[in-house]
Amino acid sequence: MSKHKRNAIIVILVTNAILISLLEFFVFIPLPIPGIKLGLANIITLLAIVFLNFRYVINVVVIRCLVVAVLTRGVLTLAFSLTGGVLSAIVMAILYKRFRRFFSIKGISIAGALVHNTTQITVAAFVLGQIVIFYYLPILLISAVVTGYITGSIGERVIDEMEEQGVLANR
Amino acid sequence: MRWKNKGFWPIDSGYKFFIAVTLGVIPFFIDHYLSFILLSLYLFLSTYIYGARLREMMKSMVAYLIIIIVPYMFGLLMATVVSTVSGTDMSMVYGSYQDVGLRLVQLFLLWYATSLFFFSTPTEEIVGVFDRVLTPLKRLGVPVRDFLKVIMCVVNELKHLGPGVKESFTNSMTKLSEKSSWRTKIRVISNILVAFIVDSFKRLDEVEEYVNQVEAEDLFTYKVVISKSELFLFISFVALLYTFFFLETYMVV
Numbered sequence: 001m002s003k004h005k006r007n008a009i010i011v012i013l014v015t016n017a018i019l020i021s022l023l024e025f026f027v028f029i030p031l032p033i034p035g036i037k038l039g040l041a042n043i044i045t046l047l048a049i050v051f052l053n054f055r056y057v058i059n060v061v062v063i064r065c066l067v068v069a070v071l072t073r074g075v076l077t078l079a080f081s082l083t084g085g086v087l088s089a090i091v092m093a094i095l096y097k098r099f100r101r102f103f104s105i106k107g108i109s110i111a112g113a114l115v116h117n118t119t120q121i122t123v124a125a126f127v128l129g130q131i132v133i134f135y136y137l138p139i140l141l142i143s144a145v146v147t148g149y150i151t152g153s154i155g156e157r158v159i160d161e162m163e164e165q166g167v168l169a170n171r
Numbered sequence: 172m173r174w175k176n177k178g179f180w181p182i183d184s185g186y187k188f189f190i191a192v193t194l195g196v197i198p199f200f201i202d203h204y205l206s207f208i209l210l211s212l213y214l215f216l217s218t219y220i221y222g223a224r225l226r227e228m229m230k231s232m233v234a235y236l237i238i239i240i241v242p243y244m245f246g247l248l249m250a251t252v253v254s255t256v257s258g259t260d261m262s263m264v265y266g267s268y269q270d271v272g273l274r275l276v277q278l279f280l281l282w283y284a285t286s287l288f289f290f291s292t293p294t295e296e297i298v299g300v301f302d303r304v305l306t307p308l309k310r311l312g313v314p315v316r317d318f319l320k321v322i323m324c325v326v327n328e329l330k331h332l333g334p335g336v337k338e339s340f341t342n343s344m345t346k347l348s349e350k351s352s353w354r355t356k357i358r359v360i361s362n363i364l365v366a367f368i369v370d371s372f373k374r375l376d377e378v379e380e381y382v383n384q385v386e387a388e389d390l391f392t393y394k395v396v397i398s399k400s401e402l403f404l405f406i407s408f409v410a411l412l413y414t415f416f417f418l419e420t421y422m423v424v
Contacts, residue, residue: 003317004379004382004383005375005379007317007320007321007324007379007382008375008378008379008381008382009375010321011321011324011325011328011378011382012328012371012372012374012375012378014321014325015325015328015329015332015371016367016368016371018325018329019329019332019333019336019367020364020367020368022336022337022340023340023344023360023363023364040360040364043364043368044368047368059318059321063318063321063322063325066322067322067325067326067329070289070294070297070298070322070326071294071326071329072231073227073228073231073286073289073290074231074234075282075285075286075289076234076235076238076278076281076282076285077234077238080238120238121242124238124239124242124243127239127278128239128243128271128274128275128278129270129271129274130243130246130271132243132246132247132249132250133242133243133246134246135242135245135246135249135250136241136242136245136246139245150357153361154357154360154361154364154365157361157365158364158365158368158369161365161369162368162369162372165369167369167372168372
């Protein structure tokens with residue numbers, strides 16, 4: 001694959017990740033808990049894992065976090081989104097490439113969400129120097145199972161559709 | 172998004188970046204309460220001089236509150252409950268409130284100082300400054316320019332597609348009744364997303380051509396401009412550093 005084609009795919013994936021996050025505003029979460037969101041952008045990470053090499057998966061995640069930070073001027077959130085995003089992508093990629101027969105896309109998505117939330121709370125505890133923050137972890141883990149299942153279900157449908165239509169088949 | 176800088180003077184973005192990073196680090200090296208007051212005042216004045224949008228900055232602060240303060244307050248509440256129920260002394264675990272208060276102030280000032288740069292600089296210049304700052308990595312062979320070019324391509328794609336997609340999403344979602352169940356909403360979102368993502372790859376050739384043709388120089392730019400205003404601000408900054416040194420060395424906390 002040429003460098004320009006690879007970059008074009010990354011541009012489309014990252015743009016999609018940010019645009020589909022807009023849909024989250026329309027979903028009313030029954031139990032509004034601070035720090036919890038659906039994480040629809042995770043669908044794009046799943047797509048990248050299935051269709052691209054590991055290096056490009058990390059590129060997609062890092063560029064998404066940087067673009068969001070630059071556009072929203074969310075400097076502080078960058079540390080959290082970057083560590084959570086990269087670690088969860090690494091775990092999901094390992095599960096998909098090495099243990100695919102044990103995990104479905106939904107399972108991989110749930111694992112990613114669990115790692116993402118755990119990393120974020122660990123970074124918060126580290127930054128504040130307070131381990132009491134970990135009391136918040138069970139809430140985030142329960143929510144990760146629910147949100148990971150939802151994004152995994154949607155991701156599975158998108159992957160099936162893309163495979164059926166041969167999108168990115170000649171990657 | 173058109174960026175309107177309403178600062179007193181146009182200030183060099185590289186200078187703002189340097190000052191923002193330094194001011195963000197300073198809170199971790201000072202102890203005296205007068206130093207904190209002085210730093211806060213300097214940051215507040217800088218907000219107006221740089222033309223940073225205070226209201227937008229405050230909105231961004233919500234993320235700071237959600238990520239750090241809410242989990243901490245919840246954890247503190249739980250620790251107190253556990254301590255009361257079990258009768259154990261948990262103070263060793265969660266330390267003194269003074270330490271936590273100091274850390275929260277330091278983090279707030281770090282966030283505020285760096286936000287000053289981000290909220291007073293156009294996106295093209297922010298990326299341009301990064302291109303300049305990351306020059307050592309470029310010399311080591313890291314494709315920084317390619318990376319930044321992709322970032323700006325995404326920003327431009329978002330500007331180009333964003334309004335249309337937002338309208339399309341809004342139209343699709345408003346067709347749903349407010350009383351629609353959560354499950355129905357998720358199903359509708361799922362259908363929208365599948366179609367949206369699959370369709371987006373139909374533009375692959377178009378995007379590839381754009382990425383191929385556009386030059387990094389067309390996407391982001393930064394030129395060092397040192398004028399009287401930067402010199403004046405730099406002198407005020409050095410005076411501030413000197414005052415910190417005096418307060419921290421000779422004044423008793």
